[in-house]
Amino acid sequence: MRILIIEDEQKMSSYLHKGLTEASFTVDTSGNGRHGLFLALHEDFDLIVLDVMLPEIDGFEVLRRLREQKQTPVLLLTSQDGVDSKVKGFELGADDYLAKPFAYAEFLARIRSLLRRAPRTTRDFLFVADLEIELVKRRVRRGNVRIELTAQEFALLQLLAERQGEVLTRTFITSQIWDINFDSDTNVVDVAVRRLRAKIDSPFDRKLLHTVRGMGYVIEDKS
Structure with missing residues (x-):
């Protein structure tokens, strides 16, 4: 399965990329919202890991534009752990939400849970x-x-x-x-x-x- 990580913190992005690759996923990364949105719209991914605080276009706006065209499962990552932030993410169409810092074991469990729930596309x-x-x-x-x-x-x-x-x-x-x-x-x-x-x-x-x-x-x- 193919996962896109849109995360501008290089250390976090590398950490997640390494862990998911070791878990046998194919992983692509992007360091800003504009480029990440382009990949999300024009490539086929089974799941997107999306940080909220991104340069050029923030994660909420990326999610809003993505949902206009695609229903790819999205796990939001953010340091904003407030209720309002979570509600906004879910209202825009996020499938799950994980606040930083988090344990990698929980992150991987949430990824696998989302992938089990997600319908697979049949149009090739x-x-x-x-x-x-x-x-x-x-x-x-x-x-x-x-x-x-x-x-x-x-x-x-x-x-x-x-x-x-x-x-x-x-x-x-x-x-x-x-x-x-x-x-x-x-x-x-x-x-x-x-x-x-x-x-x-x-x-x-x-x-x-x-x-x-x-x-x-x-x-x-x-x-």
Whole structure:
């Protein structure tokens, strides 16, 4: 099973990473809220260990944004042991809460308890016509042709494919992929879409990624 630790205290992060790895988990780490949220949204994890006090975006905000799209189990870690802090965490969608300092044995027991309760995802693939997106291994094919994408290109393709047939505005795409709001006149989304289209559409007769003038982009089979 794969676990993401979002913790800015290097000593704590290393300690938890070592313990969970020795317990046979696959562990990824992030040291700030913005990067951690990006990983949480665009990678598949069985559980997320989330510190509340983080740089750039705090843990509560990471949790709020995560719950808009995913229900990955989350264990909050914090030095704030007050009732109000706990209530806020649970109201935002935390599955469990552990105050620092804590005993590692309790931490591991809570991790295992959450994993036993969590439903496992059954969706491994997304399909748009002959375009096949393998989510876990992050592989893309059209027919028998393997398509190599960067991490950002894959995230953009996944976002479009998960909302197949729905026109996504540039503002929405930037908020989901880059987690920031660009000025409306920027062409960063257009450039990213153009690069993705060059890989998944241009070499093929059937076009799937379409521009909706004045609105945004949509991926669908219009043939």
